[in-house]
Amino acid sequence: MEYNKEYIQGLLFEKITGTISEEDNFIAEQAIEQDAGLREFWETLLVKMKSAKGSSFLSGLDADAAWSKTGPRFNEMSDSFFYRNRRMLYGAAAVLILALPFVWYFSSTTDTTFVVPEQISKQVHLKIENGTAVDLSSDRIVTVGQTHFNANQKELSYTSGDAGPKEWATLVVPAAKDYRISLSDGTQVWLNAASSLRFPVQFGPQQAREVYLSGEAYFEVAKNPEQEFIVHTNGPDIHVHGTSFNVNAYEQGRFAAALVAGSVSATTKHQSIKLKPGQEAILERGNLQTRPFDVQNVLSWRNGTYFFHKQPLSEIATVLSRWFDVKIAWKTPEVAEQTFTGEIDKKLPIEVVIANLQLSSGIKAELKNGTLTFQ
Incomplete structure (x- = not known):
């Protein structure tokens, strides 16, 4: 990022x-x-x-x-x-x-630059707060302190041993990737491309279960009436006891939380709303509002498909950027406001996706040196 x-x-x-x-x-x-x-x-x-x-x-x-x-x-x-x-x-x-x-x-007294090393940034990896970075691009078992991490294909699980609640880690999923993690309490989290989850290696017995999300993720929270589960984002927080829901919080000021089952509350400093299954909370001009959502559209990313209905090309292009790890450029800015309906299959090469967009809409697009230019 x-x-x-x-x-x-x-x-x-x-x-x-x-x-x-x-x-x-x-x-x-x-x-x-x-x-x-x-x-x-x-x-x-x-x-x-x-x-x-x-x-x-x-x-x-x-x-x-x-x-x-x-x-x-x-x-x-x-x-x-x-x-x-x-x-x-x-x-x-x-x-x-x-x-x-x-x-x-x-x-002026340091030569530090803000660039993640290429060999790390392009792979799913785990950052431990003691400074250790674990590459999760292949099946492996890694032991850090008292914690044993088991990376298996596209999923990470671990046993925390005597690790305390003060030990934290961050799972980083770069563009073009997706990944799943099982937390210490049994909660399952699916992370979409260009997302990260910061979590305690072990949840404390007397504390709320708190994690920090950047990007998009689907949660199946392990039920525990004694310990509230809280997802912090760059917008509202999500408070839950045991439920399934999706959170999209890629951008500052834009937020959507869709409840599949159970009960959650979306909370800001000035507002709190409780959702029912089938409802999603969105942030509009700084205020939380609710509306129904289409499960297929919201959760299709977990199966590698992105459905869009009358969406501007600017939003579709953002998904292309995350899913295929390309930069977006506009030769004709007004093209970004054109709306489209259809779907994107992540399993297809991006060249095929671009060709389908061009055939169905008449727009022109060119992929060169990692940059997708619309005109």
Whole structure:
């Protein structure tokens, strides 16, 4: 996954100073976990914070002077993270105004880049919080500490031994892949392409069962009336006791949770709605709403098929990007708004999928050097 460098740097500053919100901290944590280069950068910042040089640098900063120098720049930075969040910055100027010189200082003292190594990013892999990365592209058994991970074809299971609830791992499923995992409580999770799941190796007996999802996944949660199961996303959270549901939370501000069986609640800071089987919760302009959904359309991705009905090509192209690991470009932007009905079979070569789209719609598309261009 790619991250905007300036945006994440701003979040890391807030994280270090303790001023970050819960939502932004989740974004920062996801970025750190999913990007090996960013994680190394974050660890470098922590080391420098504790160093004599870093302490000296921070103690020598003058917030008022920094504001006088950088404040006028906000009007010039119309596309930046700081400009878009200027109200928040003004409200916490005494602390956050140090972000620009702080990030510049630490960025200028490291050669770290935010690129996941190619041999890892293209394979399903598991990241353990002790720094270990486990390639799951082939059948294998891996032991990390007290935990024995068993990767079998397209599924991961494990026994956690004496591992405690503070030990976490992240399953990363890149574009063009999908994968299944059995959690320690028996919960089954199917992850769609370009998704990740952060989970505790062992759920604590006195705590809620909490996991963090980026992307899309289908859950069959093991029933346990004594322990609530919570799925955190970059939008609303899902609260459940034992049920089957699908969550699509690829993009910030876009969210859909479809309930197949049982009972769940979708919850934001200001709103909570309870779903019945056959209903899905969606996020519209920041508000949660419910509507019926078609099970075949929502869950077909698990069988490698994507159904679409009167959907704009821009949304279809996004699925193509995730499923076939290609970049999308537009020579004629208005083409992106054209709507189509049909299906995509993930098992077919992308060239066949493109040909079918062209034959059925009359649009033109070209695949070259990993980029699919529509015109």
